[in-house]
Amino acid sequence: MKLLLEKAHIENIRLYDVYRREGGYRSVEKALKMTPDEIVDQVKRSGLRGRGGAGFPTGMKWSFIAKPEGVPRHLVCNADESEPGTFKDRYLMEFIPHLLIEGLIVSSFALGSNVTYIYIRGEYAWIVDILEQAIIEAKNNGWLGKNIQGTGFDCEIYVQRGAGAYICGEETALIESLEGKRGNPRIKPPFPAVKGVWDRPTVVNNVETLAAVVPIINMGGDEYAKIGVGKSTGTKLISACGNLNKPGVYEIDMTISVEEFIYSDKYCGGIANGRKLKACIPGGSSVPILPANLLLKTAKGETRYMNYESLSDGGFATGSMMGSGGFIVLDEDQCVVRHTLTLARFYRHESCGQCSPCREGTGWMEKILKNIEYGKGKMSDIDLLWDIQSRIEGNTICPLGDAAAWPVAAAIRHFRDEFEWHVFNPDECLKRNYGLAHYADERALAV
Amino acid sequence: MSEQQLFKVTIDNITIEVPAGTTILNAARKIGGDVAPPAMCYYSKLQGSGGKCRTCLVEVSKGSEKDPRPMPKLVASCRTTVMDGMEVKNITSPRVTDARAGVVEFLLINHPLDCPICDQAGECHLQDLGYDHGKAGTRYEFQRRTFHKVSLGDYIQLHMTRCILCYRCVFTADQMTAKREHGVLDRGDHAQIATFIERNLHNEFIGNVIDVCPVGALTDRTFRFKNRVWFTKPVDAHRNCPTCCGEVQLWMRGDEVFRVTARKDEWGEIKDSSDGKTGWICNTCRFEKKHISDWVIEGPSNINRHSVISQGHYVGVEKPAETFEKVMDGRKPRYFMDIHNVSEVNRPDIELSLLDGPATAKIFDEPQKDNK
Ligand SMILES: Cc1cc2nc3c(=O)[nH]c(=O)nc-3n(C[C@H](O)[C@H](O)[C@H](O)COP(=O)(O)O)c2cc1C
Ligand code: SF4
Ligand code: SF4
Ligand code: FES
Numbered sequence: 001m002k003l004l005l006e007k008a009h010i011e012n013i014r015l016y017d018v019y020r021r022e023g024g025y026r027s028v029e030k031a032l033k034m035t036p037d038e039i040v041d042q043v044k045r046s047g048l049r050g051r052g053g054a055g056f057p058t059g060m061k062w063s064f065i066a067k068p069e070g071v072p073r074h075l076v077c078n079a080d081e082s083e084p085g086t087f088k089d090r091y092l093m094e095f096i097p098h099l100l101i102e103g104l105i106v107s108s109f110a111l112g113s114n115v116t117y118i119y120i121r122g123e124y125a126w127i128v129d130i131l132e133q134a135i136i137e138a139k140n141n142g143w144l145g146k147n148i149q150g151t152g153f154d155c156e157i158y159v160q161r162g163a164g165a166y167i168c169g170e171e172t173a174l175i176e177s178l179e180g181k182r183g184n185p186r187i188k189p190p191f192p193a194v195k196g197v198w199d200r201p202t203v204v205n206n207v208e209t210l211a212a213v214v215p216i217i218n219m220g221g222d223e224y225a226k227i228g229v230g231k232s233t234g235t236k237l238i239s240a241c242g243n244l245n246k247p248g249v250y251e252i253d254m255t256i257s258v259e260e261f262i263y264s265d266k267y268c269g270g271i272a273n274g275r276k277l278k279a280c281i282p283g284g285s286s287v288p289i290l291p292a293n294l295l296l297k298t299a300k301g302e303t304r305y306m307n308y309e310s311l312s313d314g315g316f317a318t319g320s321m322m323g324s325g326g327f328i329v330l331d332e333d334q335c336v337v338r339h340t341l342t343l344a345r346f347y348r349h350e351s352c353g354q355c356s357p358c359r360e361g362t363g364w365m366e367k368i369l370k371n372i373e374y375g376k377g378k379m380s381d382i383d384l385l386w387d388i389q390s391r392i393e394g395n396t397i398c399p400l401g402d403a404a405a406w407p408v409a410a411a412i413r414h415f416r417d418e419f420e421w422h423v424f425n426p427d428e429c430l431k432r433n434y435g436l437a438h439y440a441d442e443r444a445l446a447v
Numbered sequence: 448m449s450e451q452q453l454f455k456v457t458i459d460n461i462t463i464e465v466p467a468g469t470t471i472l473n474a475a476r477k478i479g480g481d482v483a484p485p486a487m488c489y490y491s492k493l494q495g496s497g498g499k500c501r502t503c504l505v506e507v508s509k510g511s512e513k514d515p516r517p518m519p520k521l522v523a524s525c526r527t528t529v530m531d532g533m534e535v536k537n538i539t540s541p542r543v544t545d546a547r548a549g550v551v552e553f554l555l556i557n558h559p560l561d562c563p564i565c566d567q568a569g570e571c572h573l574q575d576l577g578y579d580h581g582k583a584g585t586r587y588e589f590q591r592r593t594f595h596k597v598s599l600g601d602y603i604q605l606h607m608t609r610c611i612l613c614y615r616c617v618f619t620a621d622q623m624t625a626k627r628e629h630g631v632l633d634r635g636d637h638a639q640i641a642t643f644i645e646r647n648l649h650n651e652f653i654g655n656v657i658d659v660c661p662v663g664a665l666t667d668r669t670f671r672f673k674n675r676v677w678f679t680k681p682v683d684a685h686r687n688c689p690t691c692c693g694e695v696q697l698w699m700r701g702d703e704v705f706r707v708t709a710r711k712d713e714w715g716e717i718k719d720s721s722d723g724k725t726g727w728i729c730n731t732c733r734f735e736k737k738h739i740s741d742w743v744i745e746g747p748s749n750i751n752r753h754s755v756i757s758q759g760h761y762v763g764v765e766k767p768a769e770t771f772e773k774v775m776d777g778r779k780p781r782y783f784m785d786i787h788n789v790s791e792v793n794r795p796d797i798e799l800s801l802l803d804g805p806a807t808a809k810i811f812d813e814p815q816k817d818n819k
Contacts (some may be wrong), residue, residue: 165634182631187498188524266529353612353638354499360553363636367589384586391549394520395501 001227001253003215003235008095014130016137024095025143027217030108032151039110043281045211045221047233052078052169052206054399055308064193065111066201074202075113076178077104077303080162080169084285084327084346091205091249097134101157103210105143106217110156110204116157116350119174131159151169160293166350167194170398171204172295173352184352185398195228206324208237212215214412221266228254228341232307242280242329245269254307258282259296260327261306277330277413278436282311283323285343286403286434289336290320316410332436336418337429340411341369347404359400363390365408375426382419386412452529458482458505459539471524471535472503473678476714483714485547485576487554487661488613489525490716492725496618497525499612501550502576506543508645509534519668521546544580551581558662559608559637567663567810569676572609572715594639598645599629602654602668602734611689616640616656623727624650632734640664650691654733658717669734670706674698679705679752682741691729696748697739704737709799 012018019025021292031039077100081089085251100118108116120128124281138144146154157220157358160178162168168177172186175197179383196202210233216224225233238261241247246269252261261267262277295306299318304310304341306320330339368385371377389405396402401407412419413430418436452467458475459482465474471490475483484505497503503525507518512532520694521543524535537543555577562568594607612631616641619625624797629642641649657665661678679698686693698706706762709728720726760803772778797810 134630167634187523243623308523349637351635353633353635354614356499356500356550356553356611357501359557359612359636359638362594364553364556364587393502393552395550397498397523 001235002251003090003095004211004237005100005225005249005251008092013096013213014098014134015097016134019096020141024098025102025138027179027214028102028105028109028143029149031109031217032149032153036110039106039217040383041215041440042236043110043218046216046224047210048209048216048224049231049232049233049308050206051208051212051236051325053083054284055322058209060201060408061109061205062111062192064191065203066194067112068201070116072198072200073112074200075104075108075111075116076171076197076202077116077118077207078171078174078204079118079124079168079207080166080174081207081324082121082123082166082169082350083324083326084343085241085281085328086239086284086324087241088126088249088325091125091239092207092211092237093124093131097127097310098138099211099214100131100207101134101138103213104157105138105148105155106213107203107205107210108157109153110213113203113386114154114156116155117178117197118157118159119168119178120161121168122162125161128159128161135159142370147411158165162427166353167352167398167400168295170400173398175202182398184215184354185400186206206211223355229305229307231311232322236241236306236325238306238325238327240268240327240329243275243331243334244326244329245272245274252306254305256306258304258306258311260326268329271329271331273331275333276436278334279330279336281320281326281328281330281407283321284326284404285328285346286399287321288316288319288406289330289339289414290410291414293376294318294414301373301415315388316406317413320410323357333433335373335433336411336415337369337373341373341405343365343437344404346367351404352398353401355396355401357392358404361388361401362404362416365404369408372422373429375422375429377419377426378425379420382412382416382423452527454533456529456531456533457537458535466503467531469529471505471507471522471527471529471533472497474529475524475535475700476539481538484524486525486714487572487576487611488615488772490615490618491661491714492716493615493618493622493659495685496615496689497615498523499538500554502547502554504543504550506540507533507542508536510646526631531660546547546721547580548582551576551586552587555585556569556587556610559591559593561609563608564724565606565663566666566671566676567609567660570715572661591638594780597641598647598668599642600649602730603648603657604666604668605640606643606664606666608664610640611663612638612640615659617777619656619659620650620653621646623652623655637647648688651729651731652727654730655709655717655727656735658701658711661715665736667706668736670698674700674705681748683710683745683748685745686732686736686742688729688732689806691720691732692724692726693732694720694726695726695728697742697744699739702737702739704742707733707736711750724810784788 007013007022020137040059040062048058049055050058079089103118107340144155157198165183167173168183170185171192173183175187177183178197183424187222192202194201227234234252236251238252250267263270273322279289279291281289297314298304309324313319344366348366351358365388368381372381385408389408392401393405421434453464454467455464456474463477474482484503486503503523504521505524507519509515510532525772561591564766596606599605617630631638632641657667679700682697682699684695684697695707697704709726712718718726754774
């Protein structure tokens with residue numbers, strides 16, 4: 001089922017006229033006739049959860065925003081998308097920019113934000129032009145600016161480019177950066193809902209979250225909630241990459257199984273080059289990696305589905321997280337140690353350096369992993385790695401510390417034998433790959 | 448305004464009442480002693496400081512009277528305010544001491560440990576932290592991060608290698624001076640304190656960054672390598688300064704003034720001056736008044752911190768009940784020199800100072816004879 005990308009491939013949908021002809025901006029017409037509280041209520045009923053990573057219920061987040069008398073409020077769209085393996089927001093903004101603008105207008109109206117910002121990662125330079133073009137078109141047609149559609153509601157949208165820092169995706173760092181400062185996460189509380197941009201109440205939401213507001217208003221919150229299962233309502237964009245036959249951005253309703261997503265021709269079309277599935281990170285680089293046997297089936301032996309609850313079934317011991325929907329697949333030719341090293345290098349480079357555990361710990365982990373990967377590791381290094389990650393996790397200002405610790409923890413938890421093989425075979429590990437061991441996908445083994 | 452609300456908070460089983468809005472750290476400091484968590488980045492005189500170094504982590508075992516749930520994570524006590532009925536564990540929580548040892552280890556892995564040649568040694572908070580909460584060994588086996596030394600003008604030297612990125616100097620410059628000229632460049636473990644394209648720091652009050660720096664990353668160029676802090680004696684003095692409060696501490700040896708600093712309280716922070724404001728001092732007082740005639744001497748400073756700089760003027764230190772005489776079976780203590788003069792242990796009859804040349808075993812083997 002497609003709600004967001006349904007029309008994304010119509011020719012010239014980027015242009016306002018085509019978008020409008022296809023039913024665009026209907027949700028704004030509808031929303032402007034409602035009260036802001038009614039819109040928030042619809043979003044609450046829809047069960048929409050934040051698509052930026054944490055999965056926090058959006059309606060609830062909106063109802064937390066403080067409303068002091070005479071203080072402007074702001075909505076900020078988080079388009080910083082820098083999580084390795086995640087590229088769904090880019091797809092949405094690139095192909096169907098008006099959908100985001102439409103969602104932003106409705107959400108701004110619901111939250112009472114007269115000045116709304118899109119904070120976009122600097123590397124998406126060409127998308128800035130696309131978005132600005134869409135904003136100009138929307139403004140020329142009376143959807144933005146002063147007194148929108150004669151309702152007395154004013155709204156402006158500005159696009160702000162980041163300068164290429166992953167940490168500026170963290171909402172408080174984003175706010176600092178938006179204010180023109182160094183992108184260091186703030187210490188919470190106060191939360192952005194009370195003191196955000198320029199100390200004003202602020203809501204930060206992901207691109208996909210805000211775009212999803214459009215179908216919610218169009219079809220009604222209750223109707224939207226019927227799609228999907230349990231607390232995973234609506235559709236989710238998954239950016240699949242790695243050793244797949246058909247990597248790309250897929251919109252799924254969250255009822256399909258992981259197996260179907262990987263192997264069916266409708267989605268990823270199986271593992272590339274006839275290889276076997278070894279492991280997968282189902283929700284962007286920050287979430288724990290899962291070996292094939294735990295990916296397709298939970299520890300209890302039940303089928304694992306592509307939704308929030310099922311992916312996190314088993315906690316961190318045997319489960320993972322939905323995260324941002326960056327689905328990274330590793331086949332039998334990939335080395336988990338090398339892969340973990342790559343991630344550790346990323347987090348070391350992206351740590352803002354405020355808190356000592358994250359600043360020093362990420363660098364230390366990278367160095368140890370490098371030793372192990374290049375055959376210079378010791379057995380005690382594996383335990384040391386475990387100890388370091390446990391001392392970072394939970395002891396930092398922002399979740400980047402956790403995000404740096406989890407991948408290392410999960411790799412050691414599930415692939416300890418591969419680390420040990422590197423230690424015991426320092427020469428061989430430079431020449432060949434450890435392969436599948438016991439965590440191979442049974443289905444693929446039979447082939 | 449109505450009377451300020453008081454919250455009851457229990458830290459390490461000691462209960463006190465503090466005004467609403469107080470942080471756990473400040474509440475613990477009121478109790479004092481070991482209950483106060485160590486703070487490497489928080490500085491009560493600087494707005495917005497704290498929350499970064501994570502040495503002050505504590506466990507909140509009970510959120511408040513209304514909501515008794517414990518907090519799942521350890522929290523930074525310097526940035527968490529107390530709630531009524533809150534229960535906090537600091538040194539009584541193994542989780543806290545363990546996490547703190549971890550933080551100390553993290554702070555030290557890239558530290559050069561060049562204390563023997565560092566001007567801060569003896570009054571360094573990182574040294575104290577390491578001794579009090581760290582482990583003896585290190586598990587770090589890699590090259591440490593290094594930077595070049597930079598002179599930020601005639602007065603201040605930046606040793607980035609030693610910096611723990613507490614941001615105190617940045618806040619100081621931000622809040623004390625009209626135009627901040629230094630800040631943090633880069634990210635993560637390659638972040639550094641820097642002036643963009645090595646400029647000098649010019650500002651009447653910029654010298655205070657030396658006082659707030661917990662380690663030897665920012666040092667006084669007019670004092671560098673002149674002396675060790677424990678050889679100099681702290682003396683309170685003041686002068687009539689048109690720019691600042693003029694209330695300082697002179698660090699003297701004989702009647703030579705080696706160094707001038709602001710006065711510090713028991714937490715190592717700059718004390719309030721007699722007019723009730725924070726006793727920041729200006730560059731002129733700090734760097735240029737190095738003669739005893741520039742100052743009105745008030746007397747030796749009383750220092751109530753445990754550190755080599757206390758110089759015998761301890762405040763609040765308990766003396767043991769036993770006297771020397773009691774411990775030494777009625778013998779009176781002697782001067783240190785006595786011990787070296789006479790070998791009391793085995794041959795009190797041999798006066799060491801009268802020997803020709805060094806004392807050797809042979810001398811002690813000789814039978815006893817009358818000593819002149
Ligand atoms: C280190 C870090 C990076 C993040 N990067 C992004 C990002 O690139 N895009 C995003 O939408 N959210 C990102 N987030 C999540 C945001 O902090 C925030 O939770 C999100 O924007 C909230 O939007 P949502 O409720 O719509 O999910 C990041 C969080 C952390 C801790
Ligand atoms: S956890 Fe890392 S990225 Fe987040 S504030 Fe601390 S140092 Fe910065
Ligand atoms: S130079 Fe000193 S005061 Fe400044 S951040 Fe580094 S350690 Fe802190
Ligand atoms: S003193 Fe609290 S985190 Fe540094």
